[in-house]
Amino acid sequence: xxxxxxxLAAILFLNGCGGAEKQKExxxxxxxxxxxxxxxxxxxxxxxxxxxxxxxxxxxxxNPSLPVQKAAMEKNPKxxxxxxxxxxxxxxxxxxxxxxYNGFDLVLAKKISxxxxxxxxxxxxxxxxxxxxxxxxxxxxxxxxxxxxxxxxCSIKNPSKEAVDLAVKLNPxxxxxIK
Numbered sequence: 095x096x097x098x099x100x101x102l103a104a105i106l107f108l109n110g111c112g113g114a115e116k117q118k119e120x121x122x123x124x125x126x127x128x129x130x131x132x133x134x135x136x137x138x139x140x141x142x143x144x145x146x147x148x149x150x151x152x153x154x155x156x157n158p159s160l161p162v163q164k165a166a167m168e169k170n171p172k173x174x175x176x177x178x179x180x181x182x183x184x185x186x187x188x189x190x191x192x193x194x195y196n197g198f199d200l201v202l203a204k205k206i207s208x209x210x211x212x213x214x215x216x217x218x219x220x221x222x223x224x225x226x227x228x229x230x231x232x233x234x235x236x237x238x239x240x241x242x243x244x245x246x247x248c249s250i251k252n253p254s255k256e257a258v259d260l261a262v263k264l265n266p267x268x269x270x271x272i273k
Contacts, residue, residue, distance in 0.1 A: 129154040138162060149173045160184070167191065175201045185213040193220045203227040211235060222246035233257065244268045 120128070133144065133154040142165045145152050149169035152158055153176040158166070163184050166173035171191035177184060192202040198221045206217055207229040214232075218225050218239035225231055225239040226249035236257035239246040247253050247261035248271045261268045 126154075130156055145169060145173070150176070152176045172199065172201045174205055179208070180205065182210060182213065185209045186216070189213060189217050189220065193217060193224070197221055198224050218242065218246070223249055225249050240264070245271070247272055 133141065133151060134156040136144065136155075138159055138161060141155055141158065141162045145155075145158075145162060145166040146169055149166045150173070152162065152166040152173050155162060158177070160181060160183065163173070163177055163180070164187070166176075167184060167187050171188055174180060174184070174188045174192070180188065188202055188205070192199040198217075202217070203224060204227070206214060206224060206227050209217070211232055211234060214228055214235045215238045218228075218231075218235055219242055222239040222243040223246060225235065225246055228235060230252075231239075231250065233254045233256055236247075236250055236254055237260060239250070240257050240261045241264070244261040244265040245268055247257055247268060250257065253261075253272075258272060261272070
């Protein structure tokens with residue numbers, strides 16, 4: 095009888111009926127905040143070590159330093175998606191690594207509008223079709239894309255008159271595709 099009582103008490107205690115409160119399950123947002131606090135408090139050297147091992151961990155570091163950003167980008171340029179306001183050096187690195195012979199990566203396409211104008215020009219010079227992802231590209235950016243490939247004019251929403259004229263001048267057949 096004593097064993098049954100001990101067993102019953104153990105079951106009740108483990109199920110939370112023994113006076114102990116169940117631990118509250120954390121939400122995703124709360125878990126994410128804890129991760130940010132944990133990894134943001136690490137030294138820069140530890141953060142670099144962390145992102146060299148697992149590049150995606152940069153998402154948990156609030157305002158990562160340039161060396162941490164570089165280490166993550168060197169490991170995998172898709173780390174760009176977790177860098178809130180990439181500095182010029184990271185913008186250049188992402189253009190170099192994410193635009194290749196097969197076009198460009200969508201990670202870059204999502205961030206390209208926030209890049210400096212000269213970095214946008216470098217990007218469209220390497221892959222003119224990326225201009226489609228630049229919100230309201232400047233005339234300089236439009237002209238750089240069209241010089242590289244006149245058909246890029248088709249990817250520009252509301253192209254400038256100068257860009258249209260240049261595209262038609264470089265390839266008169268483009269005119270039929272311009273909206």
